[in-house]
Amino acid sequence: MSIVTHLIGMKELTTDQIERLLDRAEYWAERPGVQTDVLKGRFIANLFFEASTRTRFSFEVAQKRLGAHVLNFIPETSSTVKGETIYDTIRTLEAMGVEAAVIRTKKDGLLTELASEVSLHLINAGDGTNEHPTQCLLDLLTMRQQFGRIEGLTVAIIGDLRHSRVLGSHLHALPKLGANLLLAGPSSMMPPAQIVPDGVKKVDIDEAVQTADVVMMLRVQLERHTDALFVSKEEYHRAHGLTLERAKMMKPGAVIMHPAPVNRGVEIHSDLVECEKSLIQKQVTNGVAARMAVLETVLKGSDKTWESSLATANA
Amino acid sequence: MSIVTHLIGMKELTTDQIERLLDRAEYWAERPGVQTDVLKGRFIANLFFEASTRTRFSFEVAQKRLGAHVLNFIPETSSTVKGETIYDTIRTLEAMGVEAAVIRTKKDGLLTELASEVSLHLINAGDGTNEHPTQCLLDLLTMRQQFGRIEGLTVAIIGDLRHSRVLGSHLHALPKLGANLLLAGPSSMMPPAQIVPDGVKKVDIDEAVQTADVVMMLRVQLERHTDALFVSKEEYHRAHGLTLERAKMMKPGAVIMHPAPVNRGVEIHSDLVECEKSLIQKQVTNGVAARMAVLETVLKGSDKTWESSLATANA
Amino acid sequence: MSIVTHLIGMKELTTDQIERLLDRAEYWAERPGVQTDVLKGRFIANLFFEASTRTRFSFEVAQKRLGAHVLNFIPETSSTVKGETIYDTIRTLEAMGVEAAVIRTKKDGLLTELASEVSLHLINAGDGTNEHPTQCLLDLLTMRQQFGRIEGLTVAIIGDLRHSRVLGSHLHALPKLGANLLLAGPSSMMPPAQIVPDGVKKVDIDEAVQTADVVMMLRVQLERHTDALFVSKEEYHRAHGLTLERAKMMKPGAVIMHPAPVNRGVEIHSDLVECEKSLIQKQVTNGVAARMAVLETVLKGSDKTWESSLATANA
Numbered sequence: 001m002s003i004v005t006h007l008i009g010m011k012e013l014t015t016d017q018i019e020r021l022l023d024r025a026e027y028w029a030e031r032p033g034v035q036t037d038v039l040k041g042r043f044i045a046n047l048f049f050e051a052s053t054r055t056r057f058s059f060e061v062a063q064k065r066l067g068a069h070v071l072n073f074i075p076e077t078s079s080t081v082k083g084e085t086i087y088d089t090i091r092t093l094e095a096m097g098v099e100a101a102v103i104r105t106k107k108d109g110l111l112t113e114l115a116s117e118v119s120l121h122l123i124n125a126g127d128g129t130n131e132h133p134t135q136c137l138l139d140l141l142t143m144r145q146q147f148g149r150i151e152g153l154t155v156a157i158i159g160d161l162r163h164s165r166v167l168g169s170h171l172h173a174l175p176k177l178g179a180n181l182l183l184a185g186p187s188s189m190m191p192p193a194q195i196v197p198d199g200v201k202k203v204d205i206d207e208a209v210q211t212a213d214v215v216m217m218l219r220v221q222l223e224r225h226t227d228a229l230f231v232s233k234e235e236y237h238r239a240h241g242l243t244l245e246r247a248k249m250m251k252p253g254a255v256i257m258h259p260a261p262v263n264r265g266v267e268i269h270s271d272l273v274e275c276e277k278s279l280i281q282k283q284v285t286n287g288v289a290a291r292m293a294v295l296e297t298v299l300k301g302s303d304k305t306w307e308s309s310l311a312t313a314n315a
Numbered sequence: 316m317s318i319v320t321h322l323i324g325m326k327e328l329t330t331d332q333i334e335r336l337l338d339r340a341e342y343w344a345e346r347p348g349v350q351t352d353v354l355k356g357r358f359i360a361n362l363f364f365e366a367s368t369r370t371r372f373s374f375e376v377a378q379k380r381l382g383a384h385v386l387n388f389i390p391e392t393s394s395t396v397k398g399e400t401i402y403d404t405i406r407t408l409e410a411m412g413v414e415a416a417v418i419r420t421k422k423d424g425l426l427t428e429l430a431s432e433v434s435l436h437l438i439n440a441g442d443g444t445n446e447h448p449t450q451c452l453l454d455l456l457t458m459r460q461q462f463g464r465i466e467g468l469t470v471a472i473i474g475d476l477r478h479s480r481v482l483g484s485h486l487h488a489l490p491k492l493g494a495n496l497l498l499a500g501p502s503s504m505m506p507p508a509q510i511v512p513d514g515v516k517k518v519d520i521d522e523a524v525q526t527a528d529v530v531m532m533l534r535v536q537l538e539r540h541t542d543a544l545f546v547s548k549e550e551y552h553r554a555h556g557l558t559l560e561r562a563k564m565m566k567p568g569a570v571i572m573h574p575a576p577v578n579r580g581v582e583i584h585s586d587l588v589e590c591e592k593s594l595i596q597k598q599v600t601n602g603v604a605a606r607m608a609v610l611e612t613v614l615k616g617s618d619k620t621w622e623s624s625l626a627t628a629n630a
Numbered sequence: 631m632s633i634v635t636h637l638i639g640m641k642e643l644t645t646d647q648i649e650r651l652l653d654r655a656e657y658w659a660e661r662p663g664v665q666t667d668v669l670k671g672r673f674i675a676n677l678f679f680e681a682s683t684r685t686r687f688s689f690e691v692a693q694k695r696l697g698a699h700v701l702n703f704i705p706e707t708s709s710t711v712k713g714e715t716i717y718d719t720i721r722t723l724e725a726m727g728v729e730a731a732v733i734r735t736k737k738d739g740l741l742t743e744l745a746s747e748v749s750l751h752l753i754n755a756g757d758g759t760n761e762h763p764t765q766c767l768l769d770l771l772t773m774r775q776q777f778g779r780i781e782g783l784t785v786a787i788i789g790d791l792r793h794s795r796v797l798g799s800h801l802h803a804l805p806k807l808g809a810n811l812l813l814a815g816p817s818s819m820m821p822p823a824q825i826v827p828d829g830v831k832k833v834d835i836d837e838a839v840q841t842a843d844v845v846m847m848l849r850v851q852l853e854r855h856t857d858a859l860f861v862s863k864e865e866y867h868r869a870h871g872l873t874l875e876r877a878k879m880m881k882p883g884a885v886i887m888h889p890a891p892v893n894r895g896v897e898i899h900s901d902l903v904e905c906e907k908s909l910i911q912k913q914v915t916n917g918v919a920a921r922m923a924v925l926e927t928v929l930k931g932s933d934k935t936w937e938s939s940l941a942t943a944n945a
Contacts, residue, residue, distance in 0.1 A: 032412060033356070033357075033412050034356075035355065035356030040665065041663070041664075041665030041695070042663075043691060043694070045687070053388055053389070053404075054404075054407055057360070057386050057407075057408070057411060057413075058411055060386055061358060061384075061386070061411050061412060061413070064358070064384045065356070069691075069694045071687050071690055071691070072387075072702075073683055073687075074389060074683070074704060085894070088890075088891060088892060088894075088903075089683075089684075091904075091911065092684055092687075092890065092891075092914050093687070094911075095911045095912075095914035095915045096687060096688055096691050096914060096915065096917070096918050097662060097663050097691060097915070097918060098687075098691070260403075260407065261403060261407075262403060264400070264403075273403075274406075281406065281409075281410045282410075284407050284410035284411060285410045285411065285412070287411070288411050288412060347727060348671070348672075348727050349671075350670065350671025368703055368704070368719075369719075369722055372675070372701050372703075372722075372723070372726060372728075373726055375701055376673060376699075376701070376726050376727060376728070379673070379699045380671070387702075389704060575718075575722065576718060576722075577718060579715070579718075588718075589721075596721065596724075596725045597725075599722050599725035599726060600725045600726065600727070602726070603726050603727060
C-alpha cells in the first residue's frame with residue numbers, strides 16, 4: 001500500500017487509495033462537530049491565489065476540528081508582489097515549520113511541478129482548469145452514502161464542462177471506481193476531446209437527466225462567458241439548465257448534485273436547490289469530512305494511529 | 316422567558332432580555348482577560364461585507380476568550396463575487412457546521428429577512444442605517460456601571476444622526492429602559508421623523524450638553540458628507556461639536572461617550588477624548604464583555620449552564 | 631538588568647539585552663515544532679500597514695507556538711480609512727485587552743513616538759527605512775550558531791543599502807557585538823553618511839566577498855528603482871550581485887545570508903540561494919525562534935518563569 005503524501009489530483013490516486021480516503025471521510029462524517037487533537041500544534045497554510053471563501057472556510061473548519069494551527073494567505077497582500085516565486089514561498093513555509101499547504105491557483109499543473117521540489121505536503125484546492133480533487137472526493141462520499149456504492153452508478157455531469165476542474169477530477173475518478181459517466185451541455189462548453197477517456201458518452205441533456213442516478217449540474221462560469229455567444233441566463237436555463245420540467249423526468253431515487261456556488265435560475269431552477277432530490281447541502285457538509293480525511297492522511301502518513309487519537313471536546 | 320436565538324436589533328428584545336444580557340455582560344466585564352472553554356470547538360463566522368477592523372477585532376476577542384473557533388470573511392475575496400446570494404452563503408456555513416454568523420452589511424434589514432430562513436444564529440454587527448445592537452448594549456453597560464441604573468438618566472445623542480445605526484438601536488432601547496432621550500445636531504443631519512418615538516425631544520446642542528447625564532457624541536460620517544453643504548471640520552466643530560467650552564457646561568457627574576472611531580477636532584475636541592469625564596476607552600473594554608454575553612446567550616440558548624462552565628486559563 | 635518592554639530597534643537594546651534575547655532564541659531554535667502554553671489566552675495583534683505575508687506568517691507561527699491568540703489586521707479593510715489615527719487604533723486594542731502589537735509601517739520612527747504614549751507592548755516588524763530588529767536578531771542568531779560567536783566576525787552587507795531597514799538595525803547591533811562591518815554596493819545605493827558609525831568601512835564588492843565571514847546580500851528593492859538609472863537586472867547582477875564567480879572567491883568557511891525574499895538572478899545567482907554555503911533557509915527557521923524569544927520577553931517581563939512554563943504538545 002503506497003502512502004499518500006500529497007493530494008495533487010484524482011489522476012495520481014489508486015482505486016485503493018481513493019476507497020481508503022472515502023472510508024476515513026465517512027468516519028468523520030459520522031462525527032459532526034467533533035473537535036480533536038489529531039494535528040495539535042501542527043501548522044497548515046491556506047494559499048488561495050484565487051479567491052474562494054467557500055472552499056477556504058471548508059478547509060479551515062477541517063483543519064481546526066483536527067486541532068491544527070491555520071495560516072491564511074490573502075492574495076492582495078502577497079509577498080509574491082515582491083517578485084518571489086511560489087517555489088520560494090513554499091520553501092519559506094517549510095523553513096518556518098509549516099507542514100502542509102492547501103493551494104488554489106489559476107495555473108494548471110502547478111502542484112505537479114512543485115511536488116517534485118518540496119517536502120511540505122501539498123493539497124490541491126483547485127489548479128486552473130485541471131483538477132479539484134477534494135471536491136471530487138466529497139462528491140464521491142455523497143454518492144456512496146446515498147447509494148451504498150459507486151460502482152455501476154450512472155452519473156451525468158451537465159453544463160459548463162469546458163473549463164471545469166471538477167469535471168477534470170471526475171474524469172479520472174468515476175471510471176476508476178466503475179461508474180458510468182455521461183456528459184451533456186452546449187457544444188461550445190464541451191471539454192477538449194483529448195481529456196475525455198474512452199467509454200464516457202456525450203448525450204443530450206434530456207437523455208442525461210432521464211437515465212442518470214446522479215444529475216450533477218455544474219455552475220456556469222458567467223465571468224468567462226461575457227461574449228455575444230452567451231445569449232441570456234433565461235435562454236441558457238431553458239436550453240441547458242435543470243428546469244422544473246426536466247427534474248420531473250428524473251428516475252425514481254435519482255439525486256441532484258452541484259459543486260456550488262449555484263447560479264439560481266441559470267444552470268438549475270431556484271426551487272430545486274433545496275428540494276427533496278437535492279444533495280447540495282449534504283455535499284457541503286461532506287466537504288469538511290472529506291478534507292479532514294485528506295489532511296489527516298497526508299500529515300499522519302498512515303492510518304495506524306488513527307483510532308487512538310480521537311479526543312472529543314464537544315461530541 | 317423567551318430565548319434569544321438571534322440578535323437582530325434592540326427593537327426585537329424585551330426589557331427583560333436586555334437586562335439579562337447586561338447582567339451577563341457585567342459578569343464578563345468583572346473578569347478581564349479570563350480565557351474560557353465555554354464555546355470550545357464551536358465555529359463562529361465573522362462576515363463583514365463592510366470593513367470594520369475595530370468591531371471585528373472586538374467580536375474576535377470575545378469569541379476567542381469563549382474558546383470558539385473563528386472564521387473571518389474578507390470582503391475583497393468573497394465568493395459572493397461569483398454571484399452567490401448571502402442566503403446561500405449562510406446556508407453553506409450551516410452545512411459546514413458553523414453555528415453563528417456575525418454580520419455587518421450595508422443593507423438595512425438584511426438580518427430580519429435572513430432570520431426567518433436560516434437556523435444558524437445571526438448577530439447584527441451593523442446593518443446599513445438600521446441598527447447596531449452590540450454597540451447599544453455596550454453603551455448601556457457603561458451607563459449602568461457609571462450610574463448604577465439607566466432608568467431616569469438623561470441621555471443626549473448629538474451630531475450626525477441621520478444615517479446612524481447606533482442611534483437606530485438607542486431609539487428602541489433607551490425608552491424601553493426608562494431613560495430620557497435628547498437629540499441635537501444640525502438640521503440637515505436629523506433622523507427621519509417617522510423613526511423617532513414620542514417623548515424623544517430635539518433640543519439645541521447647548522441645552523443638550525447642559526442637561527444630560529450622558530453626552531454621547533456621534534462620529535460625523537465624513538465619507539457621506541462630501542458635498543458643498545458641509546463647510547469645514549473647524550466650522551462643524553464650533554457649531555455642532557463638543558468643544559472645550561461646551562464640556563465645561565456639563566453637569567457635575569455627567570460623562571462623555573462616543574461609539575468611535577473618533578474624528579478628533581470635528582465632533583469632539585481632541586483633549587476631551589481621554590479626559591476624566593470620558594468613558595470612551597471604557598466603552599471599548601465593555602464591547603468585549605457585551606459581545607461575550609451575546610455570543611454565549613445565543614449559542615447556549617439558556618443561562619442554566621453558565622456558572623459551571625467557566626474555566627479560567629489565566630485569571 | 632533593565633527589562634525589555636518594547637522592541638523598537640536594536641539601537642535601544644544593550645549588549646546584554648541582545649545576548650539574552652539570542653540565548654532565549656537559541657533555546658527555541660533547539661525545540662523545533664514544540665507547542666507551548668506560555669502565552670495561553672493572551673492576545674497579540676499583527677498590524678501590517680505594509681503587506682508582508684512572509685514576516686507576518688513568521689510572527690504568527692511564533693505567536694501560536696507560544697499559545698497566544700492572534701488578531702490579524704488587513705490593510706485594505708482598515709478602520710484607519712475612517713480617519714482614525716494609529717495612536718487611537720493602539721489605544722482601542724489596549725482597551726480590548728490586547729497586550730502586544732506587532733507593527734509594520736512605512737513611517738520611520740513611528741514606534742518610538744507611540745512607545746511613549748501607550749502601555750501595550752510594541753514590536754517593530756519594520757518601520758520605513760529605519761529598523762527591522764527581529765530580522766537583525768535572527769541574522770545574529772544564525773551567525774552565532776554557525777561560528778559560535780559574533781565578536782571578531784567580518785560581516786559584509788552588500789547591495790541596495792540606501793533604504794534598507796535591515797541595514798539600519800545591523801548598523802547598531804553588529805558594532806555593539808564586536809563584529810567588523812563592511813558595506814558594498816553601487817554608489818547610488820549607499821546609505822546616508824550620517825547614519826553610518828565610525829569604523830564601518832565601505833569597500834568594493836570583490837573585496838567584501840573575499841574578506842567577509844558572512845556575505846549578506848540585500849534584496850534590490852526593484853519597486854523603488856523604476857527610473858532610468860537602473861539599467862537592467864542582468865547588468866546589476868554582473869556589476870553588484872553575488873555571481874557564481876564571486877562566490878568562488880569567498881573564504882573557506884564563509885557563508886551567504888539574505889533577508890529574503892530573494893530576487894533570483896539579480897542580487898544573487900539563483901544557484902547560490904540553496905547552495906552549501908547558503909544559510910538562507912536557516913535564517914527563515916531562526917526567524918520563528920527569534921520572534922518567540924522577543925514575544926515571550928516583552929510579554930513575560932522577565933525570564934524567571936521561563937523554564938517551568940514549557941509544556942510540550944508534540945515534541
